Amino acid sequence: MPVSAPRLIPETHRELKKVESILDLIGDTPLLEIRKVTYGLSSAVRIFAKLEGFNPGGSVKDRPALKMIQEGIKSGKLTRGKTIIDSTSGNTGIALAMIGRALGYPVELVLPSNVSLERKRIIHALGAKVIYSDPMEGSDGAIRLCRKILQQSPERYFKPDQYFNPMNPLAHYETTGPEIYRQTHGQITHFVAGIGTGGTIMGTGRFLKGRNSKIRIIAVEPDDALHGLEGLKHMASSIVPGIYHEEEVDEKIPASTEDAYEMVYRLSQEEGVLVGQSSGAAMHVTLQIARKLRSGTLVTVFPDFGDKYLTTNLWVGWRNLRVPAGDLKFSI
Ligand SMILES: Cc1ncc(COP(=O)(O)O)c(C=O)c1O
Structure with missing residues (x-):
């Protein structure tokens, strides 16, 4: 049409x-x-x-990430010196890393090691620390590992907890x-x-x-x-x-x-x-x-x-490459 x-x-x-x-x-x-x-x-x-x-x-996750951080500051749960930590499949991590940098809070993220290379690099570039969980356990593995880290030193961290935080839908x-x-x-x-x-x-x-x-x-x-x-x-x-x-x-x-x-x-x-x-x-x-x-x-x-x-199965490997092979000579 x-x-x-x-x-x-x-x-x-x-x-x-x-x-x-x-x-x-x-x-x-x-x-x-x-x-x-x-x-x-x-x-x-x-x-x-x-x-x-x-x-x-x-991504869409900027909206809930900002709301959860704002509420953390307002409620006194996120104070200076604390680190923001969460488990994330990627986009929330990027949002938290960006917001953490803009507001001056360190950020640590737990994510499955098989999330796309670009996401990992963006998070690194925004200065957040990345902790990898078992790729076979998907996002649930990241949730479990994040809980374990928090249990070890709860006073160090603020966890927005996107899966349970009502500020996310709000x-x-x-x-x-x-x-x-x-x-x-x-x-x-x-x-x-x-x-x-x-x-x-x-x-x-x-x-x-x-x-x-x-x-x-x-x-x-x-x-x-x-x-x-x-x-x-x-x-x-x-x-x-x-x-x-x-x-x-x-x-x-x-x-x-x-x-x-x-x-x-x-x-x-x-x-x-x-x-x-x-x-x-x-x-x-x-x-x-x-x-x-x-x-x-x-x-x-x-x-x-x-x-x-662009380096995931969506474009590389699916149906014998949507991108001409000669264009993919960069190393990933
Ligand atoms: C690419 C992408 N699509 C969809 C969603 C789903 O959004 P929601 O968490 O609000 O259900 C997410 C959330 O992480 C996402 O990163």
């Missing part, structure tokens, strides 16, 4: 941001209408994606939800999001249901315990996060790694939008729902962009 070229706004008419801290740039992310991958849908069905990669740490209740409602002029009918900690779906879902109880809240999870969807959790085989309440979700739809990867590829080729695996899963499920509708405004979340995953 041909899409008209965007109108360029003259420099003098554009509102340009000027901020005092990198943290002031968290939130207020754009909502992009997906118009090519959606070809063939009823003209009264529209799909939008919230581009969370525009946050300064590069960040989305206060920001992501209102932004989406405003950006769709209240027209949203379906909200679709992947579940990692569950913060995004719980907080955003609660806000939207509060505005209009008819808005359907749909969770996306990997279809199998062994999956390649970084950032997402297969609930049946995982430690269920304390903040995740499945009864608040209208529906939970599984996505396969293959379908998610295929959608990431389509989004990059057809829309020019390079995103991570969990965005592919969310978009695949959103499209699946949209195909059954005659009308609707569906909103999904693209939690991050794809540049952090």
